[in-house]
Each structure stands twice: as C-alpha cells, then as structure tokens.
Amino acid sequence: MSTTTLTHDEAHHHDAPHGWRRWLFSTNHKDIGTLYLIFALTMLFLGGASAMLIRLELFQPGIQLLEPDLYNNLVTNHALIMIFGAVMPAAAGLANWMIPMMIGAPDMALPRMNNLSFWILPAAATMLLLSFIVPFFPGGGTQINTGWTLYPPLSTQVGMSMDFLIFAIHLLGISSVLASINIIVTLLNMRAPGMTLMKMPIFCWSWLVTAFLLILVVPVLAGGVTMLLFDRHFGTSFFDAAGGGDPVLFQHLFWFFGHPEVYILLLPSIGVLSHVIPTFSRKPLFGYHSMVGAMLAVATIGMVVWAHHQYTIGMSLGAVTYFMIGTIIISIPVGLMIFNFIATMWRGSMTFETPMLFAVAIVLMFTFGGLSGVMLAVVPADMQYQDSMFVVAHFHYVLLPGAVFGLFAGVFYWLPKWTGHMYDERLGKLFFWINVIGFNITFFPQHFLGLAGMPRRIVDYNVMFTEFNVVSSIGAMIFGLSHLLLLYIIIKTIRGGKKAGARSWEGAKGLEWELDSPPAFHTWTVAPQIK
C-alpha cells in the first residue's frame, strides 16, 4: 500500500439527518452500506430458516413435516434468498461502506443511483417471498418446485408464482447492475490524487472485477428469464421442443450467468481476506500484483467454463473436454490466491482475533471445497456425482467459507470502524467455533451421502442414508442457531463497548484507518494526497 499525506481530514462534520427520511432518501454511502447490511442479515435469517426446515425434514427418512412440492419450494427459496438476498447485498454493503473511505472519495460517484440500487431490493425481496406465499391461496397455482436453476420445461408449467419469481429476478438484476455501474465509476473516477489503479486496496480491486462480471452476466440471466416469461405467456417456443425450441438452451443461458455468479460471490470475500490476513500477520500482503492478476484470470476463465454444470446433457466429446480442462485451469489462479495468503502468514507476528480465525478457517475449508470441485470437473467422475448430495456438500464448502465466512471476517474486522466500539472478542471467538464446527458437522457427512448415491432435492430417502442425515441435521441446527449469537454480538457492539481507536487493529493499514471510529457522516471531503 501507498503512504499518505493527510492535507485535510474529515473536517466537515455535518450533522446526519434524522428520522426515517435519513434512511429512505439517503445518498450517504455509509447509511446505504448499513441498509444493505441490515437487509442482508434479515435475509440470512430467512434463508437460514428455510435451510433448517429442509434439514428438519431430512432428519429422518419418510415424509415428516413438508409436502414434496413445498420441500422443493423451500430448496428453491433457500438458494435464491441466500445468493441474491444475503450474500450479494452483504458484499454490496461492505463495498458501500468501505470503497469511498479506502480510495479517499467523499462518497460514491452516483449517490442517488446508490439509493435506488438499494431500495429496489426490498421490492424484489417482497416479490420473491410472494412467489413462495401465493400458492397457499386458492387459485395461487403450484409451488415453485424447480430449484433455483428454474429449468424448463418444469418452470414453464409452474403456476403464477413463477411469474412473481421472474419479476423478482429482473428487479434483483437491475439493482445489481446499477450498483455495479456505480462501483465501477467510483473506482475509476473518484480515487484520491496519486492513487493509481495498482495502488488501490485489494478489496477495491476485488469489487472492480466483480462489478464488471455482474454487468457481463446478469443481463444474460435477465434475457433467459425473459424468454421463459415469453414462453409461458406469449406463445414463443425458445425452450419448447414442440415449437422448435430446446430446454437445454435455458441451461446454457442460466449457467453462463450461474458459474460467474460463484466468483461474484467469492471475489469480495477474497478482497476482505487480503486485508484481514496482512493486518493480523503484521506483514504486507504477499504478491499484490499476482493477486490482481489472479482475480482477473478467475473472472476471465470463469466466464467461459459454464457448461461444466451440464456435462450430462449430451455435449460432444470436444465440448466436454474443453469445459473440463478450462474448469481445472481455474484452480491455478485460485491456488495462487491461497498460496499468497499462506505466504503472507509465513513468519508473520500472527494473532488470532475473530476475523483472523475466520480467515484461517477459510483458507483450509475453501481449499477443501476447491478440491472436491476438481473432482466434479472431471467428466467421467461427474457422471457419477452429478445431482447427488456430494454436489451439495461441494458447493456449500465453496460458498460458505469462500463467501459467507469471508463476509463474517469483514464484518468483525470493520465493525469497530463502523460503530466506534470493539466487539466482545470472547463472544466473537465463541461464535466462530460454534459456527465452524456446526458447518462441518452439517456438510462433511453429505460427501459420504452423495458418494453412496443419495440424490439431492429429494424430500425422502432410503433408510441406508439415515445415520449421516441425522448427523447433518443436528449440525445444521447448531450452525443455524449460532447466527443468533452473531446478531447478539452485532447489537451489543452497536449499543456500546470498549472504545475503538481510529486504527482499531494494530497492524491495519490503509486510508480507512486514518479516519475516526466511527467516521464522520461525510469523510474525505478534501481528498488525501497519495505518495
């Protein structure tokens, strides 16, 4: 990182506006960041509740609590809520809070569009929840039993709830694209004088790459679901074989979005780790330039390997070979990031506060998820694993450590900056251990279930799978309930606690740590000079 000369600090201590207008009409990046984070936490609990219902049902073989269609709808909702409602808004919350402070900008480049990007989200979430609720009413049609992938022909046959979902996806997409445009413009045009792109903090780089990815792939998903809508209501046959279309086309469209979406979820957390690990290792990040290169490589290669989600559709040998090799090649830049993290820790003066505990756990567990990903990338092996619980175990090992735990690390790392109070470290560590142990009890046995042949997205299962399912469900209850502790820690920190200094962590470096904790309502109204 660069050194700075503070010509003028946060001198403009305007009073923050009060009441509901402050939040509804807010154009302040910190307030909008807070709104995003509150929204994401709310959706985390909704998505988590649906996951706990799923695991309660799977506690025993046979049908206990949920009808099959309702079970499948919960599976659909769990994924959509977690991806679009929890992880992406949480990452956007961190971006809103931190990017202007990190690059020495007074706010985002387009503050009013920032407000719009956020306030589309509650509308979209309402539509998403309505898609779940509508079938309970007379004439409401069938539950959405397609899973989050919404594959036709099933999705063309579902009742009106699918239309609610399609519009929810359109709204979520518009929100994401607007937020991405704002982030790109902010990062390219609003950096403090002297802060070249290669002096920009890695978290900002991770968001620059993520934002471009979003603009590239979200419109394709929008195109896909729009075609689905047309097939459902306007007599087109994009995905209808009887009319000359083909349902596999939707799979290509969906996964052209869906695979880069994995990196959209992961990269901001990689950005967070690139700050947490150097801070608690008291060393600069090892390989800044290679980290930037690796993120660009992941994004570029990740754009062109989507069909590894569709090996079983009957592609040519040449096509599956290309997608297999491309997928495995991604492990090179991802491995480089992991080695950079390990090299940063190497011979550092490490301490293990909660963010660092999460960071170390991520390095271990995300690597594990990546390895099972290489197994799934191999075509003949994937023919056996596909649509089994092994896949569920794999992507939860990738997305929970890779995305969610990274966001937790970021929240614990920056909570003192946001609130002006240190969180209760003892409770933070307790949360970490319960959370990580609960996670592993939940998802590790699912590898064995998948390898033994248990399919996913099935409400009932053979009695031979009972033991591992019991263990997994018990783990899920521990894991799910542990998030109440997270909520308690956050509320407790907001309400009070030990005062946090401007540089809340001994090893923390960067412009954001030059500001007070909590920072003034407007910061960097005069840009700092970067040497």
Added chain:
Amino acid sequence: MWNDKMTIPEYQTPELRRKNLRLVWLLVGFALFIFFTSFPFWTGLFRLVGDQAAG
C-alpha cells in the same frame, strides 16, 4: 426530499459529473447490449454446439 446534508454536491464539480455520467452511459449501453444480444447470440451458439454433438 434531497438536501445538501445528504448529497454534499460540492465535491461533484461539473467536470467530474460529466466524466462520471459519460462512463455510466457507456456501461449502461454495454449492459443493454449484452441483454439484447443474448437472445439471438445464445440461440445461435446453442445450435452450433448441438450440431457439433449430432455430427
């Protein structure tokens, strides 16, 4: 509705505002281009892959 306390417009010089908006429209255009081309482009690519599999 909006006020200076919320937006601190003084940091947005006319030159910066023009620069920002120029990039915004470029990116909006790019997103719309991806959206509209996704229909024929992906249909064509899909047929190409399908023909290759059949052939």
